[in-house]
Amino acid sequence: MEAGYPPLSARLLVNRGVTDPEGAALFLDPSVERLTDPLDIPDMDRAVSRIRRGLEAGESMTIYGDYDVDGVTASVLLYRVLKQMGAKVRVYVPDRHSEGYGLHAGAIRAIAEEGVKLIVTVDCGIHAIPEARVATECGVDLVITDHHECGEELPEAAAVVNPKRLPSGPQRMLAGVGVAAKLAQALGGWEAVAPRLDLIGLGTIADIVPLIDENRIYAAAGLTAMNTSPCPGLKALIRVAGLSEKTISAGHVGFALGPRLNAAGRMELASDAVNLLLCDDQDEAMTLAEELDRRNRERQEVLQELVSAACEGIEAQADISKERILVLSGEGWHKGVIGIAASRLTDIYHRPAVLLSVEGGVATASARSIPGFDLYQALLTAEDLFDRFGGHPMAAGFTMEAGGIPALRERLNTYAAAHLDPGLLVPAYSYDAILDTHDIPGREMDCIGKMAPFGLGNPSPLFHIEEGGPTAVRTMGAQDAHVKMQIILGNGRLEAVGFRMGDLYPDLMTPTPYSMVGSLEVSEWMDSAYTQFIIRHMKRTPGLTPGAALWIHRRLYDAFFQEILYNDAVPCAQEDLFPEPEKVSGGPMGSLFVSYTLAGTACWQDYLAASGLIGQVLWGLGGTPPNAVPGQSVLVSGPDPSRIPGMGIGRIWLLEAERPIWSYVLPTEWREKVRVCVSAPDIKMAVAAETGIEREILGRVYRYLRKIGRAHV
Ligand SMILES: [Mn+2]
Numbered sequence: 001m002e003a004g005y006p007p008l009s010a011r012l013l014v015n016r017g018v019t020d021p022e023g024a025a026l027f028l029d030p031s032v033e034r035l036t037d038p039l040d041i042p043d044m045d046r047a048v049s050r051i052r053r054g055l056e057a058g059e060s061m062t063i064y065g066d067y068d069v070d071g072v073t074a075s076v077l078l079y080r081v082l083k084q085m086g087a088k089v090r091v092y093v094p095d096r097h098s099e100g101y102g103l104h105a106g107a108i109r110a111i112a113e114e115g116v117k118l119i120v121t122v123d124c125g126i127h128a129i130p131e132a133r134v135a136t137e138c139g140v141d142l143v144i145t146d147h148h149e150c151g152e153e154l155p156e157a158a159a160v161v162n163p164k165r166l167p168s169g170p171q172r173m174l175a176g177v178g179v180a181a182k183l184a185q186a187l188g189g190w191e192a193v194a195p196r197l198d199l200i201g202l203g204t205i206a207d208i209v210p211l212i213d214e215n216r217i218y219a220a221a222g223l224t225a226m227n228t229s230p231c232p233g234l235k236a237l238i239r240v241a242g243l244s245e246k247t248i249s250a251g252h253v254g255f256a257l258g259p260r261l262n263a264a265g266r267m268e269l270a271s272d273a274v275n276l277l278l279c280d281d282q283d284e285a286m287t288l289a290e291e292l293d294r295r296n297r298e299r300q301e302v303l304q305e306l307v308s309a310a311c312e313g314i315e316a317q318a319d320i321s322k323e324r325i326l327v328l329s330g331e332g333w334h335k336g337v338i339g340i341a342a343s344r345l346t347d348i349y350h351r352p353a354v355l356l357s358v359e360g361g362v363a364t365a366s367a368r369s370i371p372g373f374d375l376y377q378a379l380l381t382a383e384d385l386f387d388r389f390g391g392h393p394m395a396a397g398f399t400m401e402a403g404g405i406p407a408l409r410e411r412l413n414t415y416a417a418a419h420l421d422p423g424l425l426v427p428a429y430s431y432d433a434i435l436d437t438h439d440i441p442g443r444e445m446d447c448i449g450k451m452a453p454f455g456l457g458n459p460s461p462l463f464h465i466e467e468g469g470p471t472a473v474r475t476m477g478a479q480d481a482h483v484k485m486q487i488i489l490g491n492g493r494l495e496a497v498g499f500r501m502g503d504l505y506p507d508l509m510t511p512t513p514y515s516m517v518g519s520l521e522v523s524e525w526m527d528s529a530y531t532q533f534i535i536r537h538m539k540r541t542p543g544l545t546p547g548a549a550l551w552i553h554r555r556l557y558d559a560f561f562q563e564i565l566y567n568d569a570v571p572c573a574q575e576d577l578f579p580e581p582e583k584v585s586g587g588p589m590g591s592l593f594v595s596y597t598l599a600g601t602a603c604w605q606d607y608l609a610a611s612g613l614i615g616q617v618l619w620g621l622g623g624t625p626p627n628a629v630p631g632q633s634v635l636v637s638g639p640d641p642s643r644i645p646g647m648g649i650g651r652i653w654l655l656e657a658e659r660p661i662w663s664y665v666l667p668t669e670w671r672e673k674v675r676v677c678v679s680a681p682d683i684k685m686a687v688a689a690e691t692g693i694e695r696e697i698l699g700r701v702y703r704y705l706r707k708i709g710r711a712h713v
Contacts, residue, residue, distance in 0.1 A: 004021065005024060005447060006441060006443045006444045006447060008433055008440070008444045008448075009443075009444050009447035009448060009451075011432060011433045012432050012433070012447075012448065012451060012461045013027060013451075015432050015433075016212070016451075016458060017212075027216075027451070028447070028450040028451070029450075030216045030217045030220045030221075031217070031221075032190075032194075032197075032217060032221050034217060035214060035217055036169065036170060036171055036214065038182040038183065038185045038186035039186060040166070040169070040171065041161055041162075041163050041165070041166065041171060041179075041182055042160075042161070042162075042165045042166065043159040043160050043161050043165075044159075044161055044182065044183065044186050045186075046158060046159035047120075047143045047145070047158070047159035047161050047183060047186070048183075048186045048187055050118065050141060050143055050158040050159060051082075051118070051120065051143060051187060052187070054087070054117065054118045055082075055085055055086060055087055058088065059088070059116075059117040059118055060088045060089075060090075060114070060115050060116045060117060060118075061082065061087055061088065061089045061090075061116065061117070061118045061119070061120060062089070062090050062091070062092050062111050062116045062118075062119050062120070063075050063078050063079055063082070063089060063090070063091045063092065063119075063120050063121075063122060064092050064094075064103060064107070064111075064119050064120070064121045064122070064124070064125070065091060065092070065093045065121075065122050065123060065124070065274075066093065066094070066101060066102075066122070066123040066124050066176065067093050067094065067095070067096045067101075067273075068123075068206075068207070068262060069202065069203055069206035069207065069258050069261045069262055069273075070123050070175050070176040070177050070203045070204075070206060070207035071093065071122060071123040071124065071176055072093065072203070072261060072273045072274055072277065073177045073199040073200070073202050073203030073206075073277065074122035074123050074145075074175075074176045074177040074179070074180035074203060075091045075093060075122055075180075075274060076091070076199055076274060076277040076278055077177060077180050077181060077184060077196050077199045077200065077203075078120065078122055078180045078183065078184060079091050079278065080196060080278075081184040081187060081188055081192045081193075081196070082187075084188070084192070085187065085188060085192075090116075091271075091274055091278075092107065092111060093271055093274055094107060096336070097335075097336070101124065102124050102125070102127070102128065102131075103121060103124055103125045103128040103131045103132075104131065105130070105131050105134040108131060108134050108135050108138060108140065109134065109138055111140070112135075112138035112139065112140045116140060117139070117140060117141065118140065118141050118142075118143065118158075119135065119140055119141070119142050119143070120143045120145065120183075121142070121143070121144045121145060121146065122145050122146075122176055122177075122179070122180045123145075123146060123147065123175075123176025123177070123179075123180075124146055124148075124176075125142070125144035125145075125146050125155065125157075126144065126146040126148050126149075126150055126151070126154070126155070126160070126162055126164075127148070127151050127155070128144070128155050129151075129153060129154075129155045129156075131155070132144075132155035132156050132157050133156070135157075136156070141157075141158045142155070142157035142158060143157065143158050143159045143161070144157050144159065144160045144161065144162070145161040145162070145176075145179045145180060145183055146160075146161075146162050146176065146179065147162060147163060147164065147173075147174050147175055147176050147178065147179050147209075148162075148164070149164055150162060150164050150165060161179060161182075161183060162179065163178075163179060163182075170213035170214045171213070171214050172213075173209050173210050173212070173213060173214075173215055173457075174204075174209065174214060174215060174218075175203055175204045175207040175209045175215065176203065176207065177199065177200050177202075177203030177204055177207070178200065178203075178204055178209075178214065178215060178218055181193055181196075181200045181218065184196070195229075196231075197218070197221045197222050197224075197225040198222060198225040198226045198229070198230045198231055198234055199222075199231070199234075199277065200218045200221075200222050201218055201219050201220075201221065201222010201223050201225060201226060201253070202222060202226065202234065202253060202257065202258075204218045204219050204222060205219050205222070205223075205250050205253040205254060205258070205453065205455060206253055206254065206257070206258035206261070206262075208254075208455070208456050209456065209457075210455075210456050210457025210458070211250065211453055211454070211455040211456060211457050211458045212457045212458055215457075216453070216458065219250060219453045219455070220452075220453055223248060223249065223250065223253075223453055226238070226248045226253075227247055227248050231277065231280075232279055232280055232281065232282045232285040233276040233277040233278070233279045233285045233288065233289065234257075234277065235282070235285070236276070236279075236282065236285035236286045236288065236289035236290075237257055237260055237261070237276065237289045237292070238257065239286070239289065240260070240286075240289045240290055240292070240293040241256040241257060241260060241293070243256060243257075249452070249453065250452070250453035250454055250455045251454075254455070259296060260289075260292050260293055260296045261273045261276075261277075261292065263292055263295045263296035263298075263299045272288065272291065272292060273292065275288060276288040276289060276292060299336070299337060302334050302337055303334075303337045303340055303341055303344070306330070306333050306334065306337060306338070306341045306355075307341050307344050307345065307348075309330055309333075310326075310328045310330070310341060310345055310355060311345075311348070313328045313330070314326060314328065314345075314349070315647060319650075320349065320351075320590075320630055320631040320647065320648040321589065321590035321631055321648050321649060321650030321651075322413075322590075322650065323409075323413050323416075324351055324352075324413060324416035324417065324420045324422070324425065325351060325352045325353070325354065325375075325378065325412045325413055325416045325420070326345060326349060326351060326352070326353040326354065327353075327354045327356075327405065327408060327409040327412060327413075328345075328353070328354070328355055328356070329355070329356035329357070329358050329363060329402070329405050330355075330356075330357065330358065331358050331359070332357065332358070332359060333355065333356075333357035333358075334357070335357050335364050338355045338356075338357050338364070338365070338366040339366040339368070339395070339397070341355055341366075342354065342355045342366045342367060342368040343368050345368075346368045346369070346370055348630070349629065349630050349631070350370060350425055350426070350427050350629040350630075350632075351370060351420075351425050351631075352367065352368065352369045352370055352373060352375050352378070352416075352420075353367070353368055354366075354367040354408070354412070355367075356400075356402070356405060358402045361401060361402050361403070362399060362400075362401060362402060363399065363400050363401070363402045363405060364397075364399050365397060365398050365399065365400065366395075366396075366397050367379065367391065367395065367396045367397065367398075368394065368395050369393060369394045369395065370424060370425070371394075371424075372421070372424045373393075373416075373419075373420050373424055374393040375391075375393060375394065375395075375396060376391050376392055376393050376396055377393070377419075378412055378415045378416060378419070378420075379391070379396055379398070379412070381411050381412070381414075381415050382407070382408050382411045382412065385400050385401075385404040385407060385408055386398040386399065386400045387399045387400060387401075422587050422588050422589045423587075423588050423616060425588070425589050425629070425631065425632070426588045426589070426616040426629060426632050427537075427629060429462070429517040429536065429537050430462070431462040431463055431464040431517050432461045432462055432463065433461075433463055433464070434463070434464050434465075434466060435463040435464065435465050435489070435520075435533075436465075436466070436489065436490060437489060437490035437492075438487070438489045438490050438491075438492040438493055438494035439490065439492060440520060440531050445520065445522050445531055448461055448520060449522070460519045461519060461520070462517055462518065462519055462536065463517070463518060463519070463520060463533075464515070464516070464517050465487060465489060465514075465515065465516040465517075465518075465533070466515055466541070467513035467514070467515065467541050468487035468488060468489045468494070468513060468514055468515075468516055469487065469488035469511065469512075469513050469514075470485045470486075470487060470488075470496075470508050470511075470514055471485065471486050471487070471488055471493065471511070472485060472486045472493075473485040473505065473508045473509065475502050475505050476497075477502070479502070480502045480505065481499075481500055481502045482497060482498060482499050482500065482501065482502055483497070483498045483501050483502055483504060483505055483508065483535075484496070484497050484498075485497075485498075485508065487516070487533060494531070494532075494533050495523075495530055495531070495532045495533065496516075496518070496532065496533040496534075496535055497532060497533075497534060497535065498534075498535035498538065499534070501535065501538075501627070503626040503627075504538070504625070504626055504627060507540075507620070507621065507625060507626070510547060510548065510551050510621050511545075511547040512540055512541070512545050512547045512548045512551075512621075513540075513541045513543075513545065514538045514539065514540055514541060515538065515539055515540075515541045516533070516535055516537065516538040517535075517536050517537045517538075518533050518534050518535040518536045518537075519533075519534045519536065520532070520533060520534070521534055537627070538627070539618050539619070539625065539627070540618070540619045540620070540621070540625070542605045542608070542609070542614055542619055543605070544598060544601060544602060544605075548601075548621065548637075549598055551621050551637075551638070552596075552597065552598050552601060552621070552637050552638050553598065555596070555621075555622060555637070555638030555640075556596050556597060556638065556661075558638075559596060559638070559661060559665060577659075577662075577663055577666065577671065577674075578654070578659055578662075578663075578674060578676050579674065579675065579676060580676070581656050581676045581677060581678040582675060582676070582677065582678070583677070583678065584607060584653060584675075584677045586613075586633055586651060586653055587613070587633065588613055588616040588617065588632065588633050589631050589632060589633055589648075589650075590631055590633060590648060590649060590650035590651060591617075591633035591634075591649075591650065591651050591652075591653060592624075592633070592634060592636065592644065592649045592651070592652045592653065593607075593608075593617070593633070593634070593635040593636070593653045594635075594636050594637075594639045594652065594653065594654060595635075595636075595637055595638075595655055595658060596637075596638055596639070596658055596661050596662075597658065600637075600655045600657070600658055600679075601635070601637045603655060603679060604635050604655075605619075605635070608635065613633070616632070616633070617632070617633045617634060617635055618632065618634050618635070619634070619635045619636075619637070620634055620635070620636045620637070621636075621637055621638060622636070622637075622638050622639065622640050622643055623636060623639070623640055623642075623643025623644055624636060624643065624644050624645060630645075630647055630648045631647070631648030631649075632648070639665075641665060641666075641667050641670070646669065646670070649670075649673060650673065651673055651674075651675050652670055652673045652674045652675065653675050653676075653677050654674060654675070654676050654677065655676075655677055655679045656676050656677060656678055656679050657679050659676065
């Protein structure tokens with residue numbers, strides 16, 4: 001990259017495939033003038049002439065859409081444009097539950113019976129080869145507009161408009177609504193599109209297409225329109241989502257607006273979402289939006305209940321130290337939300353999840369994977385159990401007889417044991433650049449701001465702080481949900497916030513450096529603006545800083561007094577308690593490494609570094625770090641068993657030299673998981689020095705205190 005861009009920003013642009021100044025200028029200024037000619041897309045001319053002919057002849061037309069946000073916005077956009085051109089036009093959106101996605105022969109026949117001569121599809125139809133024949137039989141012409149991958153054969157239609165037919169080009173990745181926008185522009189010029197950019201941005205962002213090339217232009221222009229001149233329906237939706245006072249970002253569309261529109265398709269009829277976006281009256285729009293909001297809340301409750309039930313099922317039945325794929329079923333689980341629930345479970349447990357809703361002995365399933373594992377291939381090993389089955393590496397769906405679920409669970413886990421690398425079950429955090437100073441120039445922040453909107457294909461820039469010391473840590477928000485802090489970095493401090501990281505607060509009280517990944521944002525407070533680091537992930541960096549060393553020592557004394565001196569219970573013989581020492585074989589999942597001493601902690605950190613596990617195993621002082629993924633291996637120094645969740649632990653590794661302490665504190669239910677590791681001789685000596693001598697001295701101190709009657713002070 002040429003000079004002219006500040007170094008951090010230049011790096012971010014290069015990471016996004018922008019390597020020359022012209023490309024950078026284009027990327028940082030995604031203006032609508034840069035859009036390509038709609039007629040560059042194959043068959044666009046044929047589509048335009050067929051629709052114009054219909055307009056001139058006064059034919060009845062139907063727009064055939066889809067129930068997701070992309071399909072709904074595409075339908076409404078084209079409806080508004082055609083209506084303005086004087087068309088007799090209606091919208092048809094298939095029902096998610098009774099019909100499902102796509103062009104259906106039955107629907108075509110019903111539409112034809114109403115006297116319709118032309119169907120224009122949006123966001124669907126590219127694979128509708130037999131359905132296109134049905135249309136011909138019914139005397140209906142089809143104009144297909146779609147953005148899904150083409151098959152080997154295209155349907156026979158008056159026009160098949162799909163940018164995927166182009167070998168390359170900035171319009172190839174358009175969403176369904178982007179393709180509809182191209183058709184609208186080809187029909188009515190830019191004037192037809194400009195007033196509806198809010199819809200185009202909404203559908204593009206909600207459909208999770210890569211926000212680069214022309215999608216970036218539509219998304220950026222769309223967000224501007226959403227913030228300045230939203231249609232009444234969208235304005236009402238923004239209001240019920242509580243975002244009236246905010247500047248709408250791509251994140252708001254993805255997490256707040258999109259789900260509310262989708263709630264219509266998931267719980268009842270998608271036409272309610274169509275009606276909202278078609279509505280021209282603000283009061284009526286408000287009523288419709290409130291209804292969608294109510295249904296969205298209902299959906300969230302159903303989802304929450306399902307996720308809780310599934311989590312309880314996992315805790316009660318699954319052994320996540322062994323099962324690498326979660327398979328859970330329930331009677332009557334809502335089929336409209338099992339897909340989202342499966343996604344939630346993969347987020348929580350960071351492993352593939354299959355959820356099955358059972359009704360009358362038949363199971364409907366939705367499956368979600370994690371990056372790097374082809375779940376579709378795994379499911380193929382159980383294909384004989386399925387009635388209907390489809391999907392791709394990251395997501396799949398199928399139906400089967402409920403009786404086959406145990407066999408499914410077993411086959412998937414057998415496959416996963418051989419093909420799913422346990423390292424994939426630990427989340428990895430990628431970043432754009434290393435941040436080593438608190439002092440970030442305003443020019444960089446301006447440039448980063450211009451890289452929005454962020455989403456798939458253009459992720460929010462992430463920075464890595466290798467070792468930053470948290471200071472002035474406090475919690476904030478309702479129920480202390482968030483943490484606020486300053487990070488000591490370079491020769492100053494960087495303001496930072498961790499949303500929904502309140503449970504890390506006690507851990508952050510022990511002053512040791514943390515490795516962090518997060519984004520940078522300009523925040524405003526009163527009248528001034530400052531740069532803030534938004535923490536996405538943080539973990540204690542290995543190594544024994546004075547702060548950590550002091551803490552471990554203190555915990556050893558604590559354990560010594562509380563467990564050994566004040567504990568009346570006489571431990572059983574150590575031979576009964578511990579198995580024979582063996583060699584460590586702990587991996588990234590299912591292992592708990594523990595030590596009470598500095599030397600032991602150093603020993604484990606050396607082991608983890610030597611075996612390449614150091615990046616995957618979190619280090620906690622006193623307990624499991626709250627941000628560990630269930631089942632992730634952890635190293636805990638100075639363990640307090642009440643702060644270590646047992647779930648997902650397959651093995652507990654103790655150092656041979658620390659057995660005397662453990663014989664007092666080991667919870668009974670852990671005993672069968674314990675493995676004792678032979679420590680290297682010098683480590684053994686060091687541990688003996690740390691524990692043995694102090695133990696003896698402290699014993700004498702205690703006996704003296706007791707003698708003079710002050711033992712409980
Ligand atoms: Mn779509």
